[in-house]
Amino acid sequence: xxxxxxxxxxxxxxxxxxxxxxxxxxxxxxxxxxxxxxxxxxxxxxxxxxxxxxxxxxxxxxxxxxxxxxxxxxxxxxxxxxxxxxxxxxxxxxxxxxxxxxxxxxxxxxxxxxxxxxxxxxxxxxxxxxxxxxxxxxxxxxxxxxxxxxxxxxxxxxxxxxxxxxxxxxxxxxxxxxxxxxxxxxxxxxxxxxxxxxxxxxxxxxxxxxxxxxxxxxxxxxxxxxxxxxxxxxxxxxxxxxxxxxxxxxxxxxxxxxxxxxxxxxxxxxxxxxxxxxxxxxxxxxxxxxxxxxxxxxxxxxxxxxxxxxxxxxxxxxxxxxxxxxxxxxxxxx
Ligand SMILES: Cc1cc2nc3c(=O)[nH]c(=O)nc-3n(C[C@H](O)[C@H](O)[C@H](O)COP(=O)(O)O)c2cc1C
Numbered sequence: 001x002x003x004x005x006x007x008x009x010x011x012x013x014x015x016x017x018x019x020x021x022x023x024x025x026x027x028x029x030x031x032x033x034x035x036x037x038x039x040x041x042x043x044x045x046x047x048x049x050x051x052x053x054x055x056x057x058x059x060x061x062x063x064x065x066x067x068x069x070x071x072x073x074x075x076x077x078x079x080x081x082x083x084x085x086x087x088x089x090x091x092x093x094x095x096x097x098x099x100x101x102x103x104x105x106x107x108x109x110x111x112x113x114x115x116x117x118x119x120x121x122x123x124x125x126x127x128x129x130x131x132x133x134x135x136x137x138x139x140x141x142x143x144x145x146x147x148x149x150x151x152x153x154x155x156x157x158x159x160x161x162x163x164x165x166x167x168x169x170x171x172x173x174x175x176x177x178x179x180x181x182x183x184x185x186x187x188x189x190x191x192x193x194x195x196x197x198x199x200x201x202x203x204x205x206x207x208x209x210x211x212x213x214x215x216x217x218x219x220x221x222x223x224x225x226x227x228x229x230x231x232x233x234x235x236x237x238x239x240x241x242x243x244x245x246x247x248x249x250x251x252x253x254x255x256x257x258x259x260x261x262x263x264x265x266x267x268x269x270x271x272x273x274x275x276x277x278x279x280x281x282x283x284x285x286x287x288x289x290x291x292x293x294x295x296x297x298x299x300x301x302x303x304x305x306x307x308x309x310x311x312x313x314x315x316x317x318x319x320x321x322x323x324x325x326x327x328x329x330x331x332x333x334x
Contacts, residue, residue, distance in 0.1 A: 012296035013303040014289070016050075018248050018270050019171045019196035021132055023050040023105055026304055027261060027289045030252050030275030031056055031109040031135060031175070032081065036095040037102060043282040048289060051105030053273060054095070056137050058110075059117050061087035066219040071208050076227025076254070077276055078206050080220035083111055083140060088124055100130030107173065111137040115160045122167040134170050136161060136195075139177030139202035151177040154189035161193035173250060176200040176241075178230075183237050184244040191245045199250035199273065200241060201234045227276040228254045235267055242268020242309060256284055258291025265304070266311040 014025035028051040034040055037052050046052065064084025071078045086094065091108075099106055108131050112118035118136065125131055138150035138157055150156045151174070161174050174190040176183055178201040187198050203224025208217040216222075234253025242249055251269030255261055256277040264272050277284040296304060 010302065012293060012301060013305075014293060014296075015303075016270060016305050016308075018250070019133070019173070021105065021171060023271060025050040025289050025292065026265065026269075026271045027285055027292070028053055028105070028107070028250065028271055028273045029278060029285050030273035031137065032079075033275040033278045036091075036099060038098055040278070040282060041102070044286050045103075047103035048286040049104045050271060050289070051107055051132070052099070052102065053107045053135055054091075054099070054109050055085055056083050056109045056111040056140065057085055057088055057091045057121065058083055059088055059112065059120060061085065061090065068218055069220065069223070071217045071223070073206070073208060073225065073227075073229065076225055076229035077279075078208055078218060078223035078225055079203070080218045080223035082220065088121060092124075092128065096128065096130060105132045106130055107133045107135050109135040109137050109175070111140055112160075115163050118160050118164050119167045122164045122170070122172075126168040126170060131170060133173060133196070134164075134168065135173045135175050135199055136164055137175045137202070139175050139179075149177050149179065151175075151186050152180045154182075154185045157186050158189040158193050161190055161195055165194040171196040173197040173199050175202055177202050178204050178233060178237055178253075184240050187241040187245050191247050195247060197248045197250060197270075198241065198245065199252055201230065201237055201253045204230055204233065226253070228256060230254045231260065235264060238264055238269050239267040239311070255288075256281075258288045258295060261288050261292060262295060262307065265307045266309070268309045268311070270305075270308050 016023050016026050031053045032055050035055055037046055062083050062085055065080050065082035069080050110121040150160050172195050174195045176186055176198055190198050203226045205222055206225035207222045210217050231254025238251045248270040250271040251264035252273040255272050255274050261272040274285045
């Protein structure tokens with residue numbers, strides 16, 4: 001029988017670098033599932049998180065779609081909130097004073113319906129104290145150019161992202177859509193446009209019908225599917241993108257706990273975001289942080305960064321991969 005190595009004497013290092021920024025740990029909370037942090041701060045100190053991604057901010061306030069705009073499905077939920085938010089000026093005056101006191105990384109998510117709107121938002125936020133990075137939401141089903149999401153194909157993605165890149169000094173993360181034929185091509189366009197990282201996935205387009213009324217359940221007819229139901233799709237996409245770009249990845253999609261987070265890190269994600277799970281368990285994110293630490297102790301791994309991209313794949317796949325996982329560098333004891 002293989003001998004188990006003794007448990008670590010030192011506390012494992014949860015700190016991790018993403019695009020030149022140090023995060024206290026790899027667990028963030030996803031846009032639209034944590035609002036601007038005020039409600040969740042009643043449950044635990046938000047400094048326990050690696051970071052917060054805000055609800056999408058647009059240029060003007062948006063009331064969002066009429067109700068019903070959420071619906072629980074098997075293993076997940078549908079939402080068509082419609083980017084309800086107070087708009088950039090109210091965000092800066094009413095939400096930022098609280099957000100900058102939290103002692104965790106702050107990523108502000110921006111959304112526009114034209115290239116110019118994205119550029120204006122990026123410029124306005126560029127020198128605001130307390131913002132560490134912008135997540136550029138080119139993947140909301142409500143944000144369309146010529147009837148398509150900006151991230152459905154590489155060209156519109158490149159156009160909007162390269163314009164945003166010129167508008168700010170802040171590190172930029174492009175949030176990608178799963179509703180595309182080739183997410184790898186869109187990720188490569190984001191890298192070429194100068195993004196410091198990509199985050200994926202946003203929600204998958206879905207629909208629910210009320211048989212009694214013979215009507216769609218959501219006022220918007222379709223919505224975005226999220227939660228555990230989308231996890232395998234997200235994991236396959238993160239794995240694919242990690243092989244096609246050199247910039248780091250924030251994984252999103254059905255991540256509920258430490259095991260989920262670790263699977264995505266093995267698949268190539270540097271950071272993870274917890275989304276829908278915040279609704280069912282407000283403590284999901286801090287518990288995931290603790291669970292990652294326990295895993296590292298148990299497996300005698302000194303630093304969480306060692307896990308990134310360390311998935312053991314079949315030999316032929318490793319040999320042909322442009323971004324080979326360095327298995328020999330991984331000191332996981334099994
Ligand atoms: C109710 C709700 C609202 C959301 N609002 C936004 C948003 O404003 N901007 C955005 O980029 N993503 C938004 N998302 C998408 C999430 O950030 C995340 O990408 C997606 O839900 C997949 O992760 P999950 O399965 O962990 O929830 C929203 C998701 C939900 C469930």
